[in-house]
Amino acid sequence: MAYRIPSDTEVVKAIKDALDRHGVINSQRKLTDLVLRSLRRHDSDYTVSEERVRKLAISNDIATIEIRCRDTKDKTSAGACPVCDGKTQRIKNLTVYGGSVTMGYRCRTCGYWTGLKSRVPTLYIFSPKA
Numbered sequence: 034m035a036y037r038i039p040s041d042t043e044v045v046k047a048i049k050d051a052l053d054r055h056g057v058i059n060s061q062r063k064l065t066d067l068v069l070r071s072l073r074r075h076d077s078d079y080t081v082s083e084e085r086v087r088k089l090a091i092s093n094d095i096a097t098i099e100i101r102c103r104d105t106k107d108k109t110s111a112g113a114c115p116v117c118d119g120k121t122q123r124i125k126n127l128t129v130y131g132g133s134v135t136m137g138y139r140c141r142t143c144g145y146w147t148g149l150k151s152r153v154p155t156l157y158i159f160s161p162k163a
């Protein structure tokens with residue numbers, strides 16, 4: 034199957050259009066569908082992944098994103114944010130002994146956070162940034 038990859042600029046423009054037209058979009062799939070529909074008006078072979086749409090929306094600061102997560106029993110590993118690839122920071126708590134313990138991790142870019150047991154994002158809600 035033939036497909037083509039649109040540029041970041043084209044995808045960002047399509048995300049903006051979708052948010053302008055629809056306001057709050059309550060799933061990543063729905064946003065990606067709208068973006069694809071708009072991109073394919075220019076080129077019917079264009080394709081874009083949900084992940085790329087999400088990351089571009091965040092990195093270009095065009096959407097406010099609300100992240101719903103589900104708790105897992107898996108241990109959280111420190112590292113890049115699973116939502117936007119941003120840097121995560123330790124959430125620390127002071128102990129009565131004067132030290133501090135890590136309670137989890139938070140992303141400074143998109144607001145994703147997790148405790149020591151991994152929280153896995155399951156739903157993203159996008160709203161246009163004023």
Ligand SMILES: [Zn+2]
Nearest residue numbers: 114117140143
């Ligand atoms: Zn993030």
